[in-house]
Amino acid sequence: MGLVMGAFSMQGKQVDYHPDKVDDDLELSIVCHRPEGLEPLEAQTNFNKKELQVLYRGFKNECPSGVVNEETFKQIYSQFFPHGDASTYAHYLFNAFDTSDNGSIKFEDFVMALSILLRGTTTEKLQWTFNLYDINRDGYITKEEMTDIVKAIYDMMGRFTYPALKTDAPKQHVDAFFQKMDRNRDGVVTLDEFILACQEDENIMRSLQLFENVI
C-alpha cells in the first residue's frame, strides 16, 4: 500500500488524497507532505534560514511530493557512482536517514541528518556513523554487520579498479577495523568503544572537519 504516513514527532502537515473509488489497482494515494515552517526547522537544526531555503528548493525540485522513497533514493545515489553498484549502500544510508522508520524520508529527516553530518559536533557525527553501521539498531556492531557495510562500499567501486579487488578485501578491511575499534576483544563494537577509538585516531578527527563547508 502506497506510502503510509504514520504519526511522527515532527508534526508536519500532511494531506492525504485517497481516491474515492475502491480502485486497488490504481492505488496511488497521492501523499503530499509539507514540512514545518522555517522557524521550527531553524531552531532544531544548525542551519540558518537561507541555507534551509536552498536545501528545500533543491529537495522540492527533485521530489515534488515532499517525500523520498527508497527506490528514488537508490536511483539518485546511484547516479553519483556510475562505476559500480551503489544500491546496497544506498539502502543502508536510507535506513540511517529514515529515523522514523516508515520507509520514506521527509524533508525534516533530510535536514536533520545533514545538520548532524555537516554542522554537528564530532560526537554527534560519530554517533550517526555508528547508527549507520549498526544495521539492526541493537547498539552493537557485529562483524557480520560491518562486513555487509564494507561489502556495500566496495560494490560502489565497480569492477575496474586498481589494484584489482580481491574477494577477501572486505574481510581484511573489516578485520583491520575491528582490530582498531574493538578494545575489549569481545567481538562487537559498542558506541563508546567506537567513539573512543575514533577520537584517538587523528586522521579520522581531521577528516571529520573536511565536510563542514559542503553546503
Next chain:
Amino acid sequence: MAAGVATWLPFARAAAVGWLPLAKKIMPKPPVDKKSRNDEILYVNVSGLRFQTWKNTLDRYPDTLLGSSEKEFFYNEDTQEYFFDRDPEMFRHILNFYRTGKLHYPRQECVQAFDEELAFYGIVPDIIGDCCMEEYRDRKKENQERLAEDTEAEMGTDTPLPPNSTHRERLWRAFENPHTSTMALVFYYVTGFFIAVSVIANVVETVPCRPLKGSKKDLPCGEKYSLAFFCMDTACVLIFTFEYLMRLFAAPSRCKFMRSVMSVIDVVAIMPYYIGLVMPENEDVSGAFVTLRVFRVFRIFKFSRHSQGLRILGYTLKSCASELGFLLFSLTMAIIIFATVMFYAEKGTKGTNFTSIPASFWYTIVTMTTLGYGDMVPNTIAGKIFGSICSLSGVLVIALPVPVIVSNFSRIYHQNQRADKMRAQQKVRLARIRLAKKGTTNAFLQYKDEGGFHDRDSDNALCLKNKSSFEHQHHHLLHCLEKTTNHEFTDELTFSEMCMTESMGYRTSRSTSISSQQGMSTSCCPRRAKRRAIRLANSTVSVSRGSVQELDTLQVHKSSSGLQSRSSLNARTEDLKLNCEDRDFTAAIISIPTPPANTPDESLPPSPAFPGILRNSRTNFYTHETVKISSL
C-alpha cells in the same frame, strides 16, 4: 547527470562521513568553492519578455552561453539585466532546460529555428530528452531530405556549369541531364528514336511478307528485305556504339561506369552485331549466331535511361527478390509433389502423356496456374482426383501469394523504413545513455589524469577545463571513496592490461614484457604517462611513515620541494604527450610495498616518459621487495 541531481550532491557528500572510520587512507581535501555562497536572482530580458532565475540555475551548465562568462557580453548596465534580441517563446524552453535538466522540443516550432536558437545559446541538440527526441529527429530528417531534394532539383536543371569546366565534364553533364542544352536534348531524343526503331525492326523482320515472285512460301520480311534491315541495324548499332564510347570517355570514373547496369545493357545490345560481323557465314556456327540475335531484344532495356518508371520497377524487383525466391521455392515443392503423384497415378494407362515425372511437371504447372492447355489430361480415376486436387490447390498456392507479394512488397518497404528508423533511434538512445554514463566515469578518470588532485591553492595547477563546482565536488566525493577502500577507479582498458601484466610473471625481477603490451598501451599512453609521472614525482617528495595506510597523498602533506617538483612537472606535461609517441619507454611495475626506508627515492628518476603500468606510486619505491622494472 540531471541538473536536479546536483541538489542531492551535498547530501551524498555529507553521507561520506559514514566512510571515515573505515577509511584506509586519509581523505582528500574538499574543493574550495570560491564563488559567493549567496544566490542571486538574474534578470534576463529576451526581446521584452523578462525572465528571472537564480544564478545557480544558469551555472549548472558552464559550457553554454548562459552558464559561462559569455553572457556578460549581453549585460546591459543601465537596466541591470541581460538582454538578448532573440525569440522569447524559444527562450522559455531553453530556460526550462536549465531548470529541469531536460531539453524539450516544442512541436509547433520549426525545427530549423529551434536548431538556430540552440546553436546560439551553445546547447547541443543531442541532449534533447527522450520524450521529444524522436519527433525532433523525424522533423530534422524531413527537413534535410526536403533540402536535399531542393538542391538536387536545383542542380539538376538550369544551374550553369562553372566556367572552367572541361569538355569532358560538360559532355558528362549533357549525357546525365539532357535538359541542360539543346544539343543534349536532341541527342537524347535521337537515341530514343533509334532504340525504338531498332526494336521495331527486330520485331518486324520476323513477320511473313509476301513471297518473292516465283516462289510460294511466305518469307519473313527480314529475309526479303535483308539489305534494308541490315542497313537499319548497322545504323542503329553505329549510333549506339558512338553513344557508348562518348559516355565512356565522359565518365568521371571509367571503372565505375563500366560496372554499372546501364553500360552492361549497352554492351549487350551492340555486341551481337559485331560478333555477327566477325563470325564467318558458317553453317554450324550460324546456329549460335541466331541465338545471339536474341540478345538484340535487350535494346529495349536501354529505354530505362529514358524512363524513370522502368528504373523504379527494376529496383523494386531487386528489393523484393527474396519474397519472389520464396514463392518460387514453394511452388517448386508443390509442383514436384503433384507431378510425382500424377505420374504414379497415370503410370498404368497405356499411351499416356505422363511419360516421366519431369514430363508431369508441365501438366502440374499448367494446371496449378489454372491455364489448362489440355495437351496432357489424366485418364485414370485416381489421376483425375489428384488432378482436381492439384488445380484446386493451384488456385490457393498461386492466387494467394501474388497479392501477398504485392502487399508484402509494400509492407516490407514501409516496415523496413520504420524498423530501421526505430532501430537506429533505439541504438542511438542506448548509446546516448551509455555515453552519458561513460562520460561521467570518464570525466572522473580524466580529471585524475589531468592531475586534478593538485592542491587547488597552487596557481600553476594544470589548467583544468571549464568545470563546474558540481563536477569538482563530485570528483572529490569519488576520490574520497577511493581513499576509503584504497583502490582506484580505472577504465576497462587499463584494467584488462593490468590483469595481463599480473598474470605475466609476477615475480620476475626484470622483464621486457612491454613489447606485447605496447600495442594496447600506446592508445592510452599519453594520459597514463602523465599520471605516472605526476605520481612518481610527487611520491619522491613525500616522506612515508609507517605502514602503507599512513602513506599520504599529495594534498594533505605539502612540502616545499613538492611544490617545486609539481610546478616543474607542469612544465613538462607538454613533453609528456610528445614523449609518449616514441616507443622506448621505461615502465616500472611496483608490486608489493614494504616498510619503507626513509630515503627519498633516487633510484627511479622521475623521467617523463613513464607510460605503461606504473602503479601504486604512492607507495614506496624504495622497497626491497620485488620491483619489476622493464626497461627497453
